[in-house]
Amino acid sequence: MATDLVNGKAVVFKDGELANVMRASMSVPGAVAPAEFDGMMLVDGMLTSNLPVDAARAMGADIVIAVNVGTPLLKREELTGIGGVVGQMLSILTEQNVQASLASLKPDDILITPELEGITTGDFDDLAKIAPRGEPAARKVAERLARLSIPVAEYAALRERQMIAVAPDVRPVDEIRFDNLALVNPEVPRIQMRTKPGEPIDQKKLDMDMRRIYGTGDFEHVNYRYFDEPGKRILVVDAVEKSWGQDSLRFGLGLSSDFGGDALYNLLVSYRKRWINSLGAEWRTDLQMGSTTSLVSEFYQPLTSAGAFFVAPRVLLERSSAPVYQGDTRLATVDRKKAQVNLDLGANLYEYGTIRLGVLAGKVKRSGYRNAALPGGLRHHYAGRL
Numbered sequence: 001m002a003t004d005l006v007n008g009k010a011v012v013f014k015d016g017e018l019a020n021v022m023r024a025s026m027s028v029p030g031a032v033a034p035a036e037f038d039g040m041m042l043v044d045g046m047l048t049s050n051l052p053v054d055a056a057r058a059m060g061a062d063i064v065i066a067v068n069v070g071t072p073l074l075k076r077e078e079l080t081g082i083g084g085v086v087g088q089m090l091s092i093l094t095e096q097n098v099q100a101s102l103a104s105l106k107p108d109d110i111l112i113t114p115e116l117e118g119i120t121t122g123d124f125d126d127l128a129k130i131a132p133r134g135e136p137a138a139r140k141v142a143e144r145l146a147r148l149s150i151p152v153a154e155y156a157a158l159r160e161r162q163m164i165a166v167a168p169d170v171r172p173v174d175e176i177r178f179d180n181l182a183l184v185n186p187e188v189p190r191i192q193m194r195t196k197p198g199e200p201i202d203q204k205k206l207d208m209d210m211r212r213i214y215g216t217g218d219f220e221h222v223n224y225r226y227f228d229e230p231g232k233r234i235l236v237v238d239a240v241e242k243s244w245g246q247d248s249l250r251f252g253l254g255l256s257s258d259f260g261g262d263a264l265y266n267l268l269v270s271y272r273k274r275w276i277n278s279l280g281a282e283w284r285t286d287l288q289m290g291s292t293t294s295l296v297s298e299f300y301q302p303l304t305s306a307g308a309f310f311v312a313p314r315v316l317l318e319r320s321s322a323p324v325y326q327g328d329t330r331l332a333t334v335d336r337k338k339a340q341v342n343l344d345l346g347a348n349l350y351e352y353g354t355i356r357l358g359v360l361a362g363k364v365k366r367s368g369y370r371n372a373a374l375p376g377g378l379r380h381h382y383a384g385r386l
Contacts, residue, residue, distance in 0.1 A: 001013070001025060001045025001048075001049050001050075001052050001055065002021075002024040002025050002027070002035075002037075002042040002043065002044065002045045003042065003043050003044065003045055003046075003047040003048045004040050004041070004042060005034055005041045005042065005043050006040070006041055008047075008048070009048065010045060010048035010049045010052075010055075011024075011040065011042060011045070012052070012055050012058075013025070016037075017223065017225060019223050020035070020037055020223060021037075023035045023221060024037045024042040024043075025042075025044060025045055026044060027042060027043040027044050028043070028044045028046075028090070029043050029044065029047070029090065030090070031124075032044075033220060035221070036240060046070075046090070046093075046094045047090075047093055047094070047097075048097060049097055049101070050069075050070055050094045050097055050098050050101075051066055051068055051070070051097070051098045051101040051102065052101070053066055053101040053102075053104050053105060053109075054101070054104060057104075062108075063108050063109055063110070063148065064105065064106075064109040064110070065109070065110045065112065065145070065148075066101070066102075066105065066109060066110070066111050066112070067112045067113075067114070067134070067137075068098060068102070068111065068112070068113045068114075069114060069116065070091070070094050070095055070098045070116075071091055071094075071116050071119050071120055073088060073091050073092065073095070087120050110141055110144050110145065111141075112134070112137050112138050112140075112141060113137055114133045114134045114136075114137040115133055115136075115137065116130070116133065168201075168203055169201070169226075170200045170201045170202075170203075171200070171201065171233060172197065172198050172199055172200055172201065172233070173197055173198075173201070173226070173233045173234060173235040174197055174198070174232040174233050174234065175197055175232060175233075175234050175235070176190055176193065176195070176196075176197060176234075176235045176237065177234055177235070177236050177237070178190060178236075178237050178239060179236060179238065181239065181241060182241060183218075183241055183246060183275050184218050184219075184239075184241060184275060184280075185275075185278040185279070185280065185305060187278075187305040188279075188280055188305050188306075188307065189213045189216070189218075189237070189239065191305055191306040191307075192209075192212055192213060192216075192306070192307075193209040193212075193213070194208065194209055195209050195235070206224070210222050210223070210224060210237075213237070213239060217242075218239075218241060218242060218246075218274075218275075219239045219240055219241055219242060220240045220241065220242050220243070221239075221240055222237065222238070222239045222240075223237075223238045224236065224237050224238065225238065246273075246274045246275060247271075247272070247273050247274070248270075248271070248272045249269070249270070249271050250268075250269070250270040250271075250272075251267075251268065251269055251270075252267070252268035252270070253265070253266070253267055253268070254266040254268070254290075262323075264290070264291040265290045265291060266288050266289070266290035266291055266292055267288070267289050267290055268286065268287070268288045269286070269287045269288075270284070270285070270286045270287075271284070271285045271286075272284045272285075278305075279301065279302045279303070279304070279305060279307075280302050280305075280307060281299065281300060281301045281302065282299075282300040283297070283298070283299050283300070284297070284298050284300070285297040285298075291320070291321070292318065292319070292320040293318070293319045293320070294316065294317060294318035294319070294320075295315075295316070295317045295318075296314070296315070296316045296317075296318075297314070297315050298312055298313070298314040298315075299312065299313055299314075300312045307348055308347060308348055309345070309346065309347050309348075310345075310346050310347075310348070311343065311344065311345055311346075312343070312344045312346060312356070312358075313341075313342075313343050313344075314341070314342050314343075314344065315340070315341050316338065316339070316340040316341075316362075317338070317339055317340075318336075318337070318338045318340075319335070319336070319337050319338075320335075320336050321333055321334065321335045321336070322334055322336070334366055334367075335366065335367050336364060336365070336366050337364070337365045337366075338362060338363070338364045338365075339362055339363050340360060340361070340362030340363075341360070341361055341362065342358050342359060342360035342361070342362075343358050343359055344356040344357065344358030345357055345358060346358075
């Protein structure tokens with residue numbers, strides 16, 4: 001079950017790629033981004049049908065075993081912060097459609113209601129603690145469930161059929177294809193893949209390829225599928241580009257104090273523009289204002305689609321001040337102005353890091369004054385150049 005975020009209607013999945021269906025069905029509003037599926041923008045089915053009794057009945061069920069995992073509403077004292085309010089809102093919407101589903105249950109249907117006090121919609125990390133709560137709830141209706149069971153031998157045969165291992169399809173593919181990429185050059189993620197056309201499929205290697213592509217930060221989600229064309233077997237990577245974040249503006253604030261009268265602050269603004277050209281060039285500019293004022297701008301240009309090597313020209317302008325101490329005595333405050341340009345040639349070692357070698361030129365100018373609290377109360381100004 002999912003919910004179409006555009007028209008607000010429930011969507012019942014009957015076929016399709018399981019991973020895509022699960023991705024759509026688990027898109028909890030406010031926690032997981034909506035999923036694109038067959039032209040629809042989908043979120044969790046909890047909004048329209050968290051206990052889909054009618055959907056099960058429509059599939060031909062004579063008796064419905066319904067497990068109600070709707071979480072209880074928060075108490076007044078628990079409604080603290082925006083997270084609590086959003087969670088309560090989702091619970092209220094869910095409870096309305098759950099009550100409608102419960103009202104449609106027939107006398108022969110079986111309802112299981114686990115105790116979920118203290119559990120919220122967003123407690124994904126506590127599933128190992130939550131799941132055991134289902135067993136005592138199911139045991140309460142064990143007698144009614146037992147009447148629906150099949151003979152032991154028949155059940156054993158069923159499980160044997162279900163547990164038959166399906167041999168993986170390791171046939172080589174003739175082509176790896178990326179569809180519907182508007183910004184990212186498909187040759188870049190294709191080169192990053194260890195899976196190659198003409199080689200037998202290694203499932204672990206292919207799974208790592210998908211994780212590597214997703215880890216670039218260019219895609220909202222990544223999946224793959226196979227299909228056949230006349231005389232060709234195709235591996236299609238469905239990589240959905242992010243609809244946000246390719247051009248980003250970020251802000252930061254830094255505060256520090258020595259608890260002796262000196263406090264420092266810095267406000268940071270960072271602009272990053274990605275995929276300026278087909279090789280994946282990036283331009284990043286950082287502006288910092290406060291105790292240290294600086295402007296740093298770098299243009300990162302890969303030399304090939306593989307991105308193994310790159311060039312990166314960079315410019316830096318900075319003004320800062322720092323105290324000079326002798327023991328516990330503060331002698332002076334030094335102001336420093338720095339101008340610097342450099343050109344780096346680098347290599348990406350992928351999961352191991354990056355190495356750079358470059359040339360740098362610049363100028364540093366220092367000026368300062370002695371602490372007025374020293375004997376004589378004189379400030380001695382000086383200037384120097386490096």
